[in-house]
Amino acid sequence: MSPSPLTPGVTAARLAPDEYAENFTDLHAPLDPHEAVVAADRCYFCHDAPCMTACPTSIDIPLFIRQIATGTPEAAAETILDQNILGGMCARVCPTETLCEEVCVREVAEGKPVEIGRLQRYATDTVMARNIHPFTRAEATGRRVAVVGAGPAGLACAHRLALHGHEVTLYDARPKPGGLNEYGIAAYKSTDNFAAREVDWLLQIGGITLETGQRLGDGLSLDSLRAGFDAVFLGIGLGGVNALGLEGEDRDGLRDAVDFIAELRQSSDLTGLPIGRDVVVIGGGMTAVDAAVQAKLLGALNVTLVYRRGRDRMNASRYEQDLAASKGVRIVTNAQPVAIHGNGAVREIEFAYTDDALTPTGDTLRLPADQVFKAIGQTLTGDGLPVLEGRKIAVTGPGRTSVKGVWAGGDCASGGDDLTVTAVAEGRDAAEDIHAALTGAKEA
Amino acid sequence: MADLTSNFIGIKSPNPFWLASAPPTDKEYNVRRAFEAGWGGVVWKTLGEAGPPVVNVNGPRYGAIWGADRRLLGLNNIELITDRPLEVNLEEMTRVKKDYPDRALIASLMVPVNEESWKRILEAVAGTGCDGVELNFGCPHGMSERGMGSAVGQVPEYVGQVAEWCKTYTDLPVIVKLTPNITDIRKPAQAAKQSGADAVSLINTINSITSVNLDSFSPEPSVDGLGAHGGYCGPAVKPIALNMVAEIARDPATAGLPISGIGGVTTWRDAAEFMALGAGNVQVCTAAMTYGFKVVQEMISGLSQYMDEKGFASVDELVGRAVPQVVNWQDLNLNYIAKARIDQDACIKCGRCYAACEDTSHQAISMSPDRVFEVKDDECVACNLCVNVCPVEGCITMEQMAPGTVDPRTGKVVEKDYANWTTHPNNPGSCAAE
Numbered sequence: 001m002s003p004s005p006l007t008p009g010v011t012a013a014r015l016a017p018d019e020y021a022e023n024f025t026d027l028h029a030p031l032d033p034h035e036a037v038v039a040a041d042r043c044y045f046c047h048d049a050p051c052m053t054a055c056p057t058s059i060d061i062p063l064f065i066r067q068i069a070t071g072t073p074e075a076a077a078e079t080i081l082d083q084n085i086l087g088g089m090c091a092r093v094c095p096t097e098t099l100c101e102e103v104c105v106r107e108v109a110e111g112k113p114v115e116i117g118r119l120q121r122y123a124t125d126t127v128m129a130r131n132i133h134p135f136t137r138a139e140a141t142g143r144r145v146a147v148v149g150a151g152p153a154g155l156a157c158a159h160r161l162a163l164h165g166h167e168v169t170l171y172d173a174r175p176k177p178g179g180l181n182e183y184g185i186a187a188y189k190s191t192d193n194f195a196a197r198e199v200d201w202l203l204q205i206g207g208i209t210l211e212t213g214q215r216l217g218d219g220l221s222l223d224s225l226r227a228g229f230d231a232v233f234l235g236i237g238l239g240g241v242n243a244l245g246l247e248g249e250d251r252d253g254l255r256d257a258v259d260f261i262a263e264l265r266q267s268s269d270l271t272g273l274p275i276g277r278d279v280v281v282i283g284g285g286m287t288a289v290d291a292a293v294q295a296k297l298l299g300a301l302n303v304t305l306v307y308r309r310g311r312d313r314m315n316a317s318r319y320e321q322d323l324a325a326s327k328g329v330r331i332v333t334n335a336q337p338v339a340i341h342g343n344g345a346v347r348e349i350e351f352a353y354t355d356d357a358l359t360p361t362g363d364t365l366r367l368p369a370d371q372v373f374k375a376i377g378q379t380l381t382g383d384g385l386p387v388l389e390g391r392k393i394a395v396t397g398p399g400r401t402s403v404k405g406v407w408a409g410g411d412c413a414s415g416g417d418d419l420t421v422t423a424v425a426e427g428r429d430a431a432e433d434i435h436a437a438l439t440g441a442k443e444a
Numbered sequence: 445m446a447d448l449t450s451n452f453i454g455i456k457s458p459n460p461f462w463l464a465s466a467p468p469t470d471k472e473y474n475v476r477r478a479f480e481a482g483w484g485g486v487v488w489k490t491l492g493e494a495g496p497p498v499v500n501v502n503g504p505r506y507g508a509i510w511g512a513d514r515r516l517l518g519l520n521n522i523e524l525i526t527d528r529p530l531e532v533n534l535e536e537m538t539r540v541k542k543d544y545p546d547r548a549l550i551a552s553l554m555v556p557v558n559e560e561s562w563k564r565i566l567e568a569v570a571g572t573g574c575d576g577v578e579l580n581f582g583c584p585h586g587m588s589e590r591g592m593g594s595a596v597g598q599v600p601e602y603v604g605q606v607a608e609w610c611k612t613y614t615d616l617p618v619i620v621k622l623t624p625n626i627t628d629i630r631k632p633a634q635a636a637k638q639s640g641a642d643a644v645s646l647i648n649t650i651n652s653i654t655s656v657n658l659d660s661f662s663p664e665p666s667v668d669g670l671g672a673h674g675g676y677c678g679p680a681v682k683p684i685a686l687n688m689v690a691e692i693a694r695d696p697a698t699a700g701l702p703i704s705g706i707g708g709v710t711t712w713r714d715a716a717e718f719m720a721l722g723a724g725n726v727q728v729c730t731a732a733m734t735y736g737f738k739v740v741q742e743m744i745s746g747l748s749q750y751m752d753e754k755g756f757a758s759v760d761e762l763v764g765r766a767v768p769q770v771v772n773w774q775d776l777n778l779n780y781i782a783k784a785r786i787d788q789d790a791c792i793k794c795g796r797c798y799a800a801c802e803d804t805s806h807q808a809i810s811m812s813p814d815r816v817f818e819v820k821d822d823e824c825v826a827c828n829l830c831v832n833v834c835p836v837e838g839c840i841t842m843e844q845m846a847p848g849t850v851d852p853r854t855g856k857v858v859e860k861d862y863a864n865w866t867t868h869p870n871n872p873g874s875c876a877a878e
Contacts (some may be wrong), residue, residue, distance in 0.1 A: 034514070041512040044835050047795030050815070108794035111837070 014299025020326030151179020153235030153410025156427030283375030399430035457484035507654030518680035546803030580649020616699025649675025693722025712746025
């Protein structure tokens with residue numbers, strides 16, 4: 001008998017092949033040209049628009065929407081990409097409901113914002129489909145910059161530096177570039193191999209040499225990079241995962257949500273990807289939601305997302321929480337894990353209910369679990385890094401670290417809110433600062 | 445339900461909504477469908493002389509402009525008068541009128557400017573049982589190049605001459621359809637009246653090119669790479685038509701001349717506005733071409749509700765009600781002072797009023813760092829631009845300043861008495877009151 005959602009244990013092929021295809025299709029279908037014009041027409045072209053202020057990359061949203069409305073999505077894309085070279089991915093993964101669309105005057109007035117994210121995708125998809133790269137590299141400066149980490153921050157930094165004529169070597173520890181875009185977000189937000197296509201498109205600027213399989217601290221050292229390049233940008237993300245701190249954390253079936261998501265993203269055949277019947281995800285951020293929803297979409301019978309605080313404290317937006325609920329994920333709040341039960345493999349996980357101060361109330365909950373995904377935060381790893389602030393690399397201004405000639409941005413750097421779009425902004429701004437330093441316009 | 449029955453120059457119809465002479469009224473099939481849908485009358489598509497009919501292009505005949513969500517705002521057409529044999533049209537008209545005796549059926553006519561041609565066509569249509577004739581002096585494309593249509597309507601003397609022949613050779617009511625492609629619409633209307641015409645109808649379509657194809661560089665609609673101007677109609681032309689209707693309604697030389705209002709009538713409200721400005725009934729084309737004949741049902745229910753709310757016993761009570769309020773600029777009250785007011789509860793903080801006023805008007809709106817927009821009374825001239833650009837209806841209003849208060853812009857006390865330009869001290873031609 002072939003497996004079904006009811007089959008106990010961790011098994012593949014719980015669903016029919018066409019169900020996988022349907023489940024992992026685009027979360028938001030792309031707008032067709034007419035839909036785009038209609039959606040664009042809803043924009044009021046606000047003066048000093050609130051959406052633009054809310055965008056971490058300060059995209060001129062009213063302008064690009066007007067360019068769509070007047071039949072020039074290519075020009076719209078240039079407006080977007082000029083500020084945010086990963087505008088295509090940001091259109092897919094940005095929590096617009098807490099950024100541009102939250103402050104759209106039509107959201108405030110009617111509860112129905114202009115669909116800025118989908119319009120941005122329409123514009124950027126248009127140029128990418130036509131393989132237009134609307135930027136030309138400046139004359140070579142002869143200056144060389146090492147960018148470590150080919151995630152959103154590193155890619156944005158590398159592109160901007162290359163644009164200014166610098167020669168960039170872009171290192172990444174993984175076999176493929178893209179960072180979290182490639183390995184760390186839900187598949188239904190980046191369909192049709194979008195992350196890889198976007199990197200290929202971005203690299204068309206020229207002047208960027210990609211070196212994959214190169215990890216800082218493992219062959220690459222900051223000192224050697226400083227010696228070999230005129231400047232260094234660190235966009236290395238957060239390589240470590242927080243542990244629950246419970247006995248039995250090494251039991252089979254317990255794993256990091258980021259690894260599960262990465263495996264899913266790299267899987268060429270989802271029908272072959274095993275998933276538990278009873279899945280528990282621990283955490284309250286976007287990674288937790290992405291893991292929980294995808295577990296459900298892979299055919300898990302019961303998926304429970306457990307967070308130790310209340311829903312209002314979850315890092316995942318209300319929209320993401322509702323998305324999870326709509327896919328059948330049960331959300332349990334104010335409960336923290338206290339014990340892992342099972343003999344060899346996890347069988348149950350026990351939670352203690354807590355109040356808002358995380359004090360146990362005395363009530364407990366035991367959930368059957370074939371699989372438990374931990375998504376309680378990631379940490380910076382590595383030695384010989386610049387001075388830290390808390391658990392991240394301390395930066396001032398546009399990403400300057402404690403080490404002369406070394407900049408940092410994205411999730412590994414202090415400040416920001418761990419969003420793709422913030423990482424892009426930080427990478428871009430660091431690149432401008434590096435450019436100013438290298439060309440003598442500003443003292444580094 | 446209000447009484448919508450209409451008696452326009454003796455032609456009775458169950459409501460004042462007629463279909464204008466145009467493609468929708470070219471055939472028995474269409475006209476029967478129109479009457480079944482509820483239209484009060486139909487002006488049959490213009491008939492030409494007996495003999496070989498005109499020919500039309502077989503490429504696109506229409507061009508358009510659109511608003512949001514591809515809502516059709518303006519249409520232009522290069523179709524000529526009916527391209528079906530005269531006798532076929534006459535037979536069909538006869539049959540339709542016989543089956544729909546309570547509906548108005550008008551024959552639209554266009555033949556060369558000679559007495560014999562007009563005499564012959566009038567004799568031809570007499571047997572159809574139609575209720576009247578409409579002289580097409582309006583079509584601006586194609587036929588005008590052959591000395592008909594708007595080529596006649598642009599010369600008041602021709603208008604008068606043909607109208608006079610028609611009054612001579614028929615007892616049917618004669619409606620003269622006017623072209624808007626003329627400097628002063630009152631002149632052909634005056635000529636029509638002086639020649640004994642029973643009514644005028646206006647406007648016919650406006651010379652237009654709807655767009656240019658920026659790849660082929662052909663105007664649209666493009667026929668094999670070339671374009672000719674067409675006649676523009678639809679919602680976009682309504683303001684132009686309303687003004688022309690009002691000009692005739694308030695001209696002493698044409699006062700009392702019945703008017704059939706045409707030009708962008710799309711809803712009952714448009715129809716009511718035409719009638720308030722003096723139109724005895726209205727003719728519709730583009731709305732039907734856009735949405736089908738069923739739109740008349742909304743026109744009937746809407747006008748009926750409005751008349752009930754106003755307590756109008758008949759459509760005649762509405763006709764002309766707005767005409768006394770249409771004046772020349774010099775008659776406007778210069779002592780009327782208003783200021784814009786922004787309803788802060790309704791404001792959605794888009795800032796369009798600010799951008800419009802700051803960039804293109806009087807710098808009379810302030811913007812705070814937290815996006816509160818307020819009117820600066822000492823700069824506001826009450827131009828109304830902020831009202832017009834505001835996306836929220838009713839958010840910005842023009843409030844009259846009470847007489848006796850001081851206008852902060854001019855420092856002058858607001859006068860309570862009416863005073864216009866004719867007596868203003870800055871007017872070199874004014875006569876100062878002694």
